[in-house]
Amino acid sequence: MAQQRYLAQVDMGKLVSLCKRRGLVFPGSEIYGGLGSTWDYGPLGVELKRNVKEAWWRATVHRRDDVVGLDAAILMHPRTWEASGHAEGFADPLMECTSCNQRFRTDDPRLAAPIKFGPQATLYEMPRRTCPDCGGVGTLTDPRMFNLMFKTFVGPVEDSASQAWLRPETAQGIFVNFASVLAATRLKLPFGIAQIGKSFRNEITPGNFIFRTREFEQMELEYFVKPGTDDQWLDYWLKERLNWYLGLGLRQENLRLREHGKDELAHYAKACSDVEYRFPWGWAELEGIANRTDFDLKRHSDFSGQDLSYFDQETGERYTPYVIEPSGGVDRTVLALLVDAYDEEPDPTGKEKEVRTVLRFHPDIAPVKVAVLPLSRNEKLVPTARQVYATVRQRFMAQYDDAQSIGRRYRRQDEVGTPLCVTVDFQTVEQDNQVTIRHRDTMAQVRVPIPELVPALEEQLAAMGQTSGPTA
Ligand code: GAP
Numbered sequence: 001m002a003q004q005r006y007l008a009q010v011d012m013g014k015l016v017s018l019c020k021r022r023g024l025v026f027p028g029s030e031i032y033g034g035l036g037s038t039w040d041y042g043p044l045g046v047e048l049k050r051n052v053k054e055a056w057w058r059a060t061v062h063r064r065d066d067v068v069g070l071d072a073a074i075l076m077h078p079r080t081w082e083a084s085g086h087a088e089g090f091a092d093p094l095m096e097c098t099s100c101n102q103r104f105r106t107d108d109p110r111l112a113a114p115i116k117f118g119p120q121a122t123l124y125e126m127p128r129r130t131c132p133d134c135g136g137v138g139t140l141t142d143p144r145m146f147n148l149m150f151k152t153f154v155g156p157v158e159d160s161a162s163q164a165w166l167r168p169e170t171a172q173g174i175f176v177n178f179a180s181v182l183a184a185t186r187l188k189l190p191f192g193i194a195q196i197g198k199s200f201r202n203e204i205t206p207g208n209f210i211f212r213t214r215e216f217e218q219m220e221l222e223y224f225v226k227p228g229t230d231d232q233w234l235d236y237w238l239k240e241r242l243n244w245y246l247g248l249g250l251r252q253e254n255l256r257l258r259e260h261g262k263d264e265l266a267h268y269a270k271a272c273s274d275v276e277y278r279f280p281w282g283w284a285e286l287e288g289i290a291n292r293t294d295f296d297l298k299r300h301s302d303f304s305g306q307d308l309s310y311f312d313q314e315t316g317e318r319y320t321p322y323v324i325e326p327s328g329g330v331d332r333t334v335l336a337l338l339v340d341a342y343d344e345e346p347d348p349t350g351k352e353k354e355v356r357t358v359l360r361f362h363p364d365i366a367p368v369k370v371a372v373l374p375l376s377r378n379e380k381l382v383p384t385a386r387q388v389y390a391t392v393r394q395r396f397m398a399q400y401d402d403a404q405s406i407g408r409r410y411r412r413q414d415e416v417g418t419p420l421c422v423t424v425d426f427q428t429v430e431q432d433n434q435v436t437i438r439h440r441d442t443m444a445q446v447r448v449p450i451p452e453l454v455p456a457l458e459e460q461l462a463a464m465g466q467t468s469g470p471t472a
Contacts, residue, residue: 005251036214039209174220226322337361
């Protein structure tokens, strides 16, 4: 059972401002006025992001026998993108719906009239059109020749021979390494290759904070299977991936699976479903889980001239494996966790006007697990508090804070979702060598002897993990 939530709807403005104030996420290049939709993760944001990536890596690689990891280069041979279809597929004049972000080629038959597109100024005077996908709710941007990939040059000469692209998905690094991984590991089908890394897309309409940006991080698994078993493996991964998000503590009522219609499928996909989260602006994709068939391995085999087939020793057959691809976004998961965790709790006594802002993170995800707080900066308290901090930080990501009143410091830790605070007071140093552990969600306080503190914290974090959602 998840902790009771007081807030019906999260105000994105408040969340973005909390993220900036408390060092979770800053606007990118802010001292220069910012650079459209780039965001920087601050001291606590980077911890949160690492926790997400580590939870994914643990579940996807470390706890499985059938998946290995990879960290391929962002810059890849330009032929990669010809083989994958990206070079050609993203180079059309496109119009984008400002509401649902669906892009339309200008010759799409669903658009009422053909649109001419060219350099002449007159063409830009054409009226905006409504989106055929959202039933006329959204408007379409002007058409632009648009290649989603960021262009760059490898080496000192900027000519077509040195042109390269920043990868728009990490997946292709996995496909081009398929044969090397197979040779190095001698894995047998079914098996997967997992990768976490940055991807880049020159999105026409980035927005909604870190939801859609031009530089983002993906967590991708390419799970290779025998053709004919692909449908059942797709079902398997849909369940696995939904459960992973539940395990991070995301509320069940805010998660769902949505199957793509045939007209929504990417050029390589036979079937696809999205894990969606209910964001304040509506349901939106966290992750796509696609059946990419043998499209990518076959195309890379054709374009490179290398054999990317698999020899099945049990049956004596040789074939190109199909691939099931769960592909999630780190930044979108971080945003869903922030939205899901954000709460404003009225003062239970009704005496104080101020509400308590709390991020109710699952303890595995919380950027700081334990804060050590001396009651004051009194010289009698500080040495013991410092000693307690030194012990606690050996085991947990911890923070020491002695600025301002103890009440304010509790509030500061609540705001960044620290599950437990440890307070050192005069009773600790003068009487009983015990400290107080204070809980973020219930604000309950218990005293424990210092020598028993670390196991007590472990136990209480585990217990909180049960009430913040299934364990990650
Ligand atoms: N390899 C398949 C692939 O890249 P995708 O649906 O285009 O599929 C997968 O992307 C995931 O990557 C998305 O579900 C989303 O979480 C993340 N993602 C894609 N574009 C993004 C963007 N512009 N900003 C942030 N995350 C993005």
